[in-house]
Amino acid sequence: MRGALGGPRLLLRRLREVMAEPVSAQDRLDKIVTLIASNMVAEVCSCYVLRADGTLELYATEGLKREAVHLTTMRVGEGLVGLIAQSAEALAISDAQVHPAYAYKPETGEEIYASFLGVPILRGGNTLGVMVVQNRARRQYSDEEIEALQTTAMVTAEMIASGELEALAKPGSSGIAVRRPLMLKGSAIADGVGLGHVVLHEPRVLIKNYVADDVEAEMRRLDVSIETMRSSLNDLIENGTAGQSGEHRDVLETVRMFANDRGWIKRLKEAAATGLTAEAAVERVQSDTRARMLRQTDPYLRERLHDLDELANRLLHQLTGEAFTLATDALPNNAILVARGMGPAALLEYNRANLRGLILEEGGGNSHVAVVAKALGIPCVGDASGITSLVETGDAIIIDGSTGDIHVRPQPDVQTAYAEKARLRAGRLAKYRSLRDKPSVTLDKQTISLQMNAGLLIDLANLDEWGAAGIGLFRTEILFMVAPSMPRASAQEGLYRAVLSSAGERPVTFRTLDIGGDKILPYMRAPDEENPALGWRAIRIGLDRPALLRTQFRALLRAAEGRELRVMIPMIGSVTEIDQARAAFNKEREHLIKHGHSVPKSIKFGVMLEIPSLLFDLDALMSRVDFISIGSNDLMQFLFAVDRENKLVANRFDPLHPAMLRALHRIVETANTYNVQVSVCGEMAGRPIEALALLALGFRHLSMSAASIGPIKAMLLKLDLSAVHSAVMRGLEQNNGASSLRPMLEEFAHTHKVPV
Numbered sequence: 001m002r003g004a005l006g007g008p009r010l011l012l013r014r015l016r017e018v019m020a021e022p023v024s025a026q027d028r029l030d031k032i033v034t035l036i037a038s039n040m041v042a043e044v045c046s047c048y049v050l051r052a053d054g055t056l057e058l059y060a061t062e063g064l065k066r067e068a069v070h071l072t073t074m075r076v077g078e079g080l081v082g083l084i085a086q087s088a089e090a091l092a093i094s095d096a097q098v099h100p101a102y103a104y105k106p107e108t109g110e111e112i113y114a115s116f117l118g119v120p121i122l123r124g125g126n127t128l129g130v131m132v133v134q135n136r137a138r139r140q141y142s143d144e145e146i147e148a149l150q151t152t153a154m155v156t157a158e159m160i161a162s163g164e165l166e167a168l169a170k171p172g173s174s175g176i177a178v179r180r181p182l183m184l185k186g187s188a189i190a191d192g193v194g195l196g197h198v199v200l201h202e203p204r205v206l207i208k209n210y211v212a213d214d215v216e217a218e219m220r221r222l223d224v225s226i227e228t229m230r231s232s233l234n235d236l237i238e239n240g241t242a243g244q245s246g247e248h249r250d251v252l253e254t255v256r257m258f259a260n261d262r263g264w265i266k267r268l269k270e271a272a273a274t275g276l277t278a279e280a281a282v283e284r285v286q287s288d289t290r291a292r293m294l295r296q297t298d299p300y301l302r303e304r305l306h307d308l309d310e311l312a313n314r315l316l317h318q319l320t321g322e323a324f325t326l327a328t329d330a331l332p333n334n335a336i337l338v339a340r341g342m343g344p345a346a347l348l349e350y351n352r353a354n355l356r357g358l359i360l361e362e363g364g365g366n367s368h369v370a371v372v373a374k375a376l377g378i379p380c381v382g383d384a385s386g387i388t389s390l391v392e393t394g395d396a397i398i399i400d401g402s403t404g405d406i407h408v409r410p411q412p413d414v415q416t417a418y419a420e421k422a423r424l425r426a427g428r429l430a431k432y433r434s435l436r437d438k439p440s441v442t443l444d445k446q447t448i449s450l451q452m453n454a455g456l457l458i459d460l461a462n463l464d465e466w467g468a469a470g471i472g473l474f475r476t477e478i479l480f481m482v483a484p485s486m487p488r489a490s491a492q493e494g495l496y497r498a499v500l501s502s503a504g505e506r507p508v509t510f511r512t513l514d515i516g517g518d519k520i521l522p523y524m525r526a527p528d529e530e531n532p533a534l535g536w537r538a539i540r541i542g543l544d545r546p547a548l549l550r551t552q553f554r555a556l557l558r559a560a561e562g563r564e565l566r567v568m569i570p571m572i573g574s575v576t577e578i579d580q581a582r583a584a585f586n587k588e589r590e591h592l593i594k595h596g597h598s599v600p601k602s603i604k605f606g607v608m609l610e611i612p613s614l615l616f617d618l619d620a621l622m623s624r625v626d627f628i629s630i631g632s633n634d635l636m637q638f639l640f641a642v643d644r645e646n647k648l649v650a651n652r653f654d655p656l657h658p659a660m661l662r663a664l665h666r667i668v669e670t671a672n673t674y675n676v677q678v679s680v681c682g683e684m685a686g687r688p689i690e691a692l693a694l695l696a697l698g699f700r701h702l703s704m705s706a707a708s709i710g711p712i713k714a715m716l717l718k719l720d721l722s723a724v725h726s727a728v729m730r731g732l733e734q735n736n737g738a739s740s741l742r743p744m745l746e747e748f749a750h751t752h753k754v755p756v
């Protein structure tokens with residue numbers, strides 16, 4: 001055998017002709033193997049395709065016995081072909097039969113061939129099959145030949161991925177692997193079931209032409225595009241536009257570092273020199289890199305894979321001139337948006353009517369985009385590891401935002417089950433909606449105020465939709481988090497005014513900035529802290545940076561001119577902090593009055609109770625405030641010393657633990673003595689069983705996410721409050737070492753037919 005005839009360039013050109021011919025998939029594959037065999041002067045060329053059941057099936061051959069096609073199979077790891085699929089690496093040997101992995105398949109008649117060259121068929125780093133050439137004589141395959149076979153394998157990968165070969169699978173076999181159904185688990189972020197089709201937020205470039213007409217011109221295109229991409233990365237990083245598009249600066253910095261890597265550029269050029277177009281060369285190099293890195297066990301290296309993917313994707317977009325992210329008006333119907341990460345502003349730009357769900361590969365429940373998804377009521381799953389490389393645009397997909405389950409290319413029975421789940425949910429929602437105008441009163445005629453938590457203007461629509469009595473917690477930091485830069489006083493005033501006017505007569509309780517901890521403003525450098533949850537956050541920042549706090553107070557005071565302003569201070573650890581915050585507030589108010597501005601008609605000044613120290617200073621606290629709201633999320637975190645974000649411990653203690661309930665009881669009793677309005681605005685308030693306990697303890701004001709109002713109302717409409725009060729008090733008195741009153745409350749709900 002001579003060196004590859006005319007080299008890979010000629011082979012590629014011939015392959016392009018075959019790909020364009022209007023023939024059946026089997027004919028095309030047959031022609032491809034014949035072409036490769038003759039071009040590489042090999043007696044055999046065979047193509048094995050990976051099936052969904054994990055076996056490799058012979059799909060086409062030139063040289064082996066034809067009867068073996070669609071008959072011969074081997075497991076991944078079995079024989080030389082299985083070994084290549086497993087390692088995702090090329091294998092060239094001059095005497096195949098003495099190789100320890102050699103497995104004899106009599107039906108193929110391959111025993112007469114001594115030398116063997118096999119390469120994995122890779123796409124996006126995933127192995128889709130194996131391409132093999134064999135020769136009778138013992139010989140060494142050159143690097144150039146290995147390279148040529150890898151390049152042809154890449155073209156075949158496209159054919160496999162297109163689904164064109166699906167129809168050729170042996171009857172009763174499991175179909176080809178690349179189209180197999182997948183089930184993934186992410187973290188549950190925003191409730192709801194979404195059925196639809198994958199739309200990638202950063203769409204992959206569809207490579208239409210793999211074969212260069214003019215190799216030198218392709219090399220030049222590659223050079224120019226690398227240069228332009230580098231300078232646009234510099235621009236994104238240096239001019240701060242990174243924050244705006246919601247991308248993390250450090251991700252971009254890593255991507256930029258790789259973009260300057262000489263080894264990467266050299267590999268791209270070598271691939272283009274084989275006759276691939278610049279785009280195909282990028283994909284080829286990235287696919288090889290992925291295949292290598294996916295087999296890495298070092299988590300740091302695996303993490304870098306994302307950055308390399310992003311680099312390749314950026315370069316491909318540069319080459320084709322397509323925008324890096326999807327045009328927001330191009331969102332098809334029933335779209336499930338899949339993104340590695342995404343800024344909140346980007347999500348808001350998509351047409352909500354077409355969006356059925358959102359999947360984030362890297363963002364969890366606290367990412368800013370997740371906050372927006374929740375506000376918009378879009379089912380959302382986060383931390384979906386690997387998702388962007390496992391799906392293709394247009395794949396059928398289902399997400400369950402309440403469990404974090406994702407089904408890619410679901411089987412019909414899965415599809416039916418989820419369609420039913422979505423239908424039941426719609427029915428439940430309709431029932432809750434029908435309760436909207438019913439007074440929120442228990443069976444024994446106690447009126448309960450159900451308010452909602454909000455943080456964006458879009459949340460306000462939920463007031464009417466669910467019949468909330470007001471906004472019990474407006475998290476102002478969310479407005480800041482989704483803004484491209486720190487909003488000035490006038491912009492803040494405009495936002496607060498808009499919130500108040502949407503709320504109309506209903507009260508709105510504005511919480512001052514609760515940043516720090518896990519809430520980071522993209523445009524504000526966060527200090528490095530060992531324990532951010534216990535660090536410089538919320539009012540601590542406000543008191544240390546008075547300009548920030550006073551600007552916010554001024555904006556609130558002006559926005560609420562002529563009506564009631566309710567302002568609430570988060571993360572108060574000591575009453576002196578209340579005095580300091582109140583002094584700053586009064587100063588602003590006096591300043592406005594002095595300069596002739598109109599101010600609110602009345603002011604209610606309150607604090608969040610979320611740090612346990614206040615439990616031991618309740619009298620001093622109550623005499624200083626007009627109202628308090630219990631941040632049970634943080635109170636629980638600090639009372640039990642369990643990081644609310646740490647999955648290993650977050651659920652270790654139940655909020656219905658007697659210690660927590662006694663703390664809450666003490667607060668509500670003292671507040672009542674001082675005639676201070678008290679509410680609960682943490683997640684507890686929105687979960688039926690926990691809300692049941694809160695009502696039993698004496699709370700009459702609850703504030704929760706909009707979606708919880710229906711279920712909580714349904715619960716309290718059927719509740720005899722005095723009965724549950726006695727039951728809970730008895731439970732707390734018994735002091736029998738129980739770690740939760742939950743079982744008792746569940747039993748109560750069951751026997752009293754309270755829907756929880």
Ligand code: PEP
Nearest residue numbers: 610631632633634681682
């Ligand atoms: C809380 O801590 O319970 C609370 C409502 O505040 P956030 O969840 O915003 O910290």
Ligand code: MG
Nearest residue numbers: 610631633634
């Ligand atoms: Mg809190």
